[in-house]
Amino acid sequence: MALIPAQDGERISGALIIDMRSGQFRFVQAKAVLLATGGGPTMYRYHTPSGDKACDGMAMGLRAGLTLRDMEMVQFHPTGLLAGSGTRITGTIIEEGLRGAGGHLLDADGRRFVHEYDDRGERATRDVVSRAMFEQMRRGNTGPNGGVFLTMRHLDAEVVRRQFKGMVERCLDVGFDLVSGLVEVTPTAHYMMGGLEFEPDCQTTLRGLFAAGEDTGGVHGANRLGGNGVANSTVFGGIAGQRIAGWVKHEGALAPPDTAAIDSAVARCLSPFARPAGDPAGIRERLYSIMWDDVGIMRNRSGLEKARAALEELAVEIEHTGIGPATREFNLGWHDWLNLDSQILISRAITLAALNRGDSRGAHFREEHPHSGPLDHSAYTRVHLQDGRLAASTKAVAFTRVRPGASLLN
Numbered sequence: 001m002a003l004i005p006a007q008d009g010e011r012i013s014g015a016l017i018i019d020m021r022s023g024q025f026r027f028v029q030a031k032a033v034l035l036a037t038g039g040g041p042t043m044y045r046y047h048t049p050s051g052d053k054a055c056d057g058m059a060m061g062l063r064a065g066l067t068l069r070d071m072e073m074v075q076f077h078p079t080g081l082l083a084g085s086g087t088r089i090t091g092t093i094i095e096e097g098l099r100g101a102g103g104h105l106l107d108a109d110g111r112r113f114v115h116e117y118d119d120r121g122e123r124a125t126r127d128v129v130s131r132a133m134f135e136q137m138r139r140g141n142t143g144p145n146g147g148v149f150l151t152m153r154h155l156d157a158e159v160v161r162r163q164f165k166g167m168v169e170r171c172l173d174v175g176f177d178l179v180s181g182l183v184e185v186t187p188t189a190h191y192m193m194g195g196l197e198f199e200p201d202c203q204t205t206l207r208g209l210f211a212a213g214e215d216t217g218g219v220h221g222a223n224r225l226g227g228n229g230v231a232n233s234t235v236f237g238g239i240a241g242q243r244i245a246g247w248v249k250h251e252g253a254l255a256p257p258d259t260a261a262i263d264s265a266v267a268r269c270l271s272p273f274a275r276p277a278g279d280p281a282g283i284r285e286r287l288y289s290i291m292w293d294d295v296g297i298m299r300n301r302s303g304l305e306k307a308r309a310a311l312e313e314l315a316v317e318i319e320h321t322g323i324g325p326a327t328r329e330f331n332l333g334w335h336d337w338l339n340l341d342s343q344i345l346i347s348r349a350i351t352l353a354a355l356n357r358g359d360s361r362g363a364h365f366r367e368e369h370p371h372s373g374p375l376d377h378s379a380y381t382r383v384h385l386q387d388g389r390l391a392a393s394t395k396a397v398a399f400t401r402v403r404p405g406a407s408l409l410n
C-alpha cells in the first residue's frame with residue numbers, strides 16, 4: 001500500500017504491502033519495484049472496471065513524491081448497461097461493435113439523436129457519442145433508470161443473435177431483449193489516459209521505481225483508441241521487464257528504507273481502527289455524485305470549482321471516518337476505506353487538472369470553450385503533492401516527430 005524510498009530519498013527501497021489474510025504489514029525490500037496496479041476510474045457513479053481498481057498505484061506514486069500527468073483525460077465508454085442501482089452489472093460494457101454493426105441510440109421518445117452532434121452518428125468516437133448521450137440525460141429525455149436506449153431491432157435478428165451471442169445473453173440476464181427490444185444504457189467511466197510521468201523505458205523519477213500500463217500517463221495523448229489499453233500494458237510491461245532485469249544486474253542495490261516513511265504509511269493505514277465506525281459507503285455515494293455531475297463527461301469552471309471544494313471536504317471527512325475496533329484479518333471494510341482514500345486523492349488530482357485545462361480536447365470537454373486552443377502551443381497538465389497539498393503545473397509538449405497540422409504521410 002505504499003512505495004518506500006531509501007534513506008537517501010533518491011531511490012526506491014521497496015514496497016509496504018498488507019497481507020489481506022492476516023492483516024499484517026510486510027515491507028518487501030527490493031532493488032527495483034514495478035508499479036502496475038492498473039488505474040481504473042471507479043470514482044464515477046457508472047464505471048466499467050472491477051472494484052479492486054481504486055487508482056491505488058497513482059495515489060502511491062503521488063504520496064511518494066512523483067508527478068501525475070494528463071489526469072483530466074478520463075475516457076467514457078458510451079454504452080454501459082443501466083439495470084438499476086441494485087446490481088453491480090450496471091455500468092458494465094455493452095460492446096462497441098453493436099453500434100459499429102448499425103445499432104441505434106434512441107431517446108425516451110424513440111428518436112435517434114447522435115446525428116445532431118456528429119455526421120457519423122452512432123459510429124462517431126467515444127467522446128462524441130458519450131457527450132450526445134449525456135446531453136439527452138441532462139435534459140431528462142430518458143428511460144426509467146435515467147439513461148437512453150440502444151436498439152438492434154431494425155437489423156436481422158438471426159445475425160444479431162449469432163454475432164453478439166454474449167451481449168444478447170448478458171442483456172437477457174437483467175431483463176433486456178437486445179435482439180428485438182430496447183436496452184437502457186449510459187456512458188460509463190472506462191479508462192484513465194492520465195497517470196504517472198515515466199520514461200519510454202518505464203523508469204520514473206525515483207530511481208529503481210518503474211511503472212507500466214494504466215498507472216502511467218501520456219501513452220494515448222488525450223484519447224485512446226479501442227484495443228490500445230491492452231497493447232499499452234503488454235508493450236510497456238515487456239519493456240519494463242527487460243529494463244528491470246538489466247537494472248537489477250548492473251545498477252540496482254538493496255538500499256536501507258526510510259523508516260519514517262514506513263511508520264507514517266502504517267499509521268495512515270491503521271488510523272480508521274482508532275475511530276468509531278462511520279459511514280464510508282455514504283462518502284462513496286457522495287464521491288460518485290460529485291465526479292459524475294461536475295467532473296465527468298461535460299465540465300465547466302463553476303462545476304469544477306464546486307467539485308474541488310466538495311472533494312476537499314470529503315478528504316477531511318474520510319480522515320475522520322473510522323471503521324471501529326475490528327479485526328484486521330480479511331477485513332474488507334478496512335480495504336474499502338483504503339480504496340476510498342486513494343479514490344478521493346485521485347479525484348482531487350483529476351479535478352485540479354481539469355480546472356487547469358481551460359479548453360477542450362480529446363476526452364476533456366469544457367462547455368465554455370468547446371474547441372481546442374492553438375495546438376502549436378500545446379501543453380500537458382501535471383499534478384504533484386507539495387507539503388500535503390496538491391499543486392498543478394503545465395509543461396509544453398515537445399513535438400519530436402510531427403507538428404500539429406503536418407503529416408508523416410506524403
Ligand SMILES: Cc1cc2nc3c(=O)[nH]c(=O)nc-3n(C[C@H](O)[C@H](O)[C@H](O)COP(=O)(O)OP(=O)(O)OC[C@H]3O[C@@H](n4cnc5c(N)ncnc54)[C@H](O)[C@@H]3O)c2cc1C
Nearest residue numbers: 036037038048049052056213214215227228229230231233
Ligand atoms: C470492462 C473492460 C473492458 C476492457 N476492454 C478492453 C479491450 O477490449 N481492449 C483493450 O485494449 N483494453 C480494454 N480495457 C482496458 C484494459 O483492460 C486495461 O487498460 C488494462 O487491463 C490495464 O492493464 P494493467 O496491466 O495496467 O492493469 P490491470 O490489468 O488492471 O492489472 C492490475 C492488477 O493490479 C491489481 N491491484 C490494483 N490495486 C492493487 C493494490 N493496491 N495492491 C495489489 N494489487 C492491486 C488489480 O487487482 C489487477 O489485478 C478494458 C477495461 C475494462 C475495465
